[in-house]
Amino acid sequence: MNAPVLRVAGLSTRFRVQGGWKTVVNGLNFEVAARETLAVVGESGSGKSVTAMSIMRLLNPRDTQISGSIMLGERDLLSLPEREMRKIRGADIAMIFQEPMTSLNPVRTIGFQVAESLMLHRGLDWAAAQAEALRLLEKVRIPAAATRLKDYPHHLSGGMRQRVMIAMALACRPRLLIADEPTTALDVTIQAQILALIRELQQEDSMSVLFITHDMGVVAEIADRTVVMCGGEQIECGSTADIFDAPARPYTRALLAAVPRLGAMQTVAHPLPFPAIDRQTGIKTQAPDAADTVRADAPPALEVSGLTMRYRMNAGLLSRERGLVHAVENVSFSVQPGETLALVGESGCGKSTIGRSIMNLLTPTSGQIRVNGHDIHAARGDRGAMSRHVQMVFQDPFSSLNPRKTVAAAVASPLIVNKICKGEALRARVAELLECVGLDSAAGSRYPQEFSGGQRQRICIARSLALRPSLLVADEAVSALDVSIKAQVINLMLRLQQEMGLAYLFISHDMAVVERVSHRVAVMYMGEIVEIGSRAAVMYDPRHPYTRRLLDAVPVADPRARLAQPRGLDLHEIRHTLRPPGYTPPMRRYQEVAPGHFVMLDE
Structure with a gap:
């Protein structure tokens, strides 16, 4: 039997928090074989991305403690000096990050950024690197790739930028590809193409994939084996087919039960809320009855x-x-x-x-x-008059909120700008809006970075409702x-x-x-x-x-x-x-x- 490409044993990661140390990943054990795709799944905050960053050694060593063993072939990555790790990153191990705009250099063209990796790790000259960059962009299905080489990241849509990141990661044909939510920003057709492309490259180059995702449909589509994480710990590991057929833990059953399945609404006439799911038992309760809210006889909104x-x-x-x-x-x-x-x-x-x-x-x-x-x-x-009628909720709630402002200040902002209310009436309205989206009014004194992604999106919805659009x-x-x-x-x-x-x-x-x-x-x-x-x-x-x-x-x-x-x-x-x-x-x-x-x- 061939030795695994990656072997993780007893991996634990701790962060420095207010003078102490907090364990965010605790005792992970898994292997990734050649040409195998291992999916790591779990909810936001379960430790999936920290695991990937620990393997790549991209966490700040001054505020992080990593213990255990991470073996890439016969090399222990935790024992290598930083100079050696820089040679491994991008060549032997590549990573696709979830948010491409924070991973791409805004002042460099995408052609340069793809070619740079080729020149650094594969020793190509500029002309050869540009030609190979064009081939890679075409391979990840960038339309009119030849005309896009001189474009900057802000010229591209989110899905296009993610495809550029995938091209960069695949440029040096790594032995291991770590994909951290690589298809979250992509539409289903491009997602299907990227998943098929990763499978094709696995067969061509014997590449292994560590695939981090919360999308169980993608897990079923691509993963050979699956690790389920909860609270920084590995709670279940096995073949993907076995985990989908007979999940051993209630948390895994709850994850699978929460997946929306296409075709499930054929007998329902109106939008239908999702059923509530008990994380302790995995039991799904019936969704509330659907309601017809459309006012067809009214003028269009x-x-x-x-x-x-x-x-x-x-x-x-x-x-x-x-x-x-x-x-x-x-x-x-x-x-x-x-x-x-x-x-x-x-x-x-x-x-x-x-x-x-x-x-x-x-x-x-x-x-x-x-x-x-x-x-x-x-x-x-x-604009103020029109903003009372229409508001927008953006994809990324973190970039939509000012990290220097409290949640109460963010929600109150449209009320203050439009001179709707002030003083005690303003505070009461902010508390009402937070409670309307299921948050305690006391949350208003905290900052956006103190909330989870879902809670931040609730804050954005509360702010969008402030002017009663x-x-x-x-x-x-x-x-x-x-x-x-x-x-x-x-x-x-x-x-x-x-x-x-x-x-x-x-x-x-x-x-x-x-x-x-x-x-x-x-x-x-x-x-x-x-x-x-x-x-x-x-x-x-x-x-x-x-x-x-x-x-x-x-x-x-x-x-x-x-x-x-x-x-x-x-x-x-x-x-x-x-x-x-x-x-x-x-x-x-x-x-x-x-x-x-x-x-x-x-x-």
């Missing part, structure tokens, strides 16, 4: 007509125009009070651009956006949360919708969550809506080829499905929306295939 957004692209600072990026092209839809319209599609398809346009953060090239009958761009000089734009608001916290935040949003009659524009790439929360679904592709209709029509009777491809790419939380029908690498070309100067987009036609169900006709 949001009307978007012919929205078009184009960006000019230049070849350089003083160079001629390279063309226009048609980010959004002639998009129209409406949202009724109490209704949730889900906007889904691949990364870079224009979803977030629409959300930012509705928030008046971007000025469209053409088109009209009306919130409660008011044209938001006609009222551009009075009628419309919330939720831009990937739960995509970075683990399954149980995701369920809590979604249940909170559904409760608030029922109590306040809120309209939601729910921007997401998680099709199982979209199925759970939406009344209607709009599918976007290359800046255009290709299909729109009721949830049941779009999810269970998709008519456009892209919608079918999107649904087929959703990972199934069942390892047997993968073993019965393994997925290969989807070589379907990813198109881009960069058009040459003078390009005139074609006039699109839609067919109503059923009442309220519209599908774009192929040209």
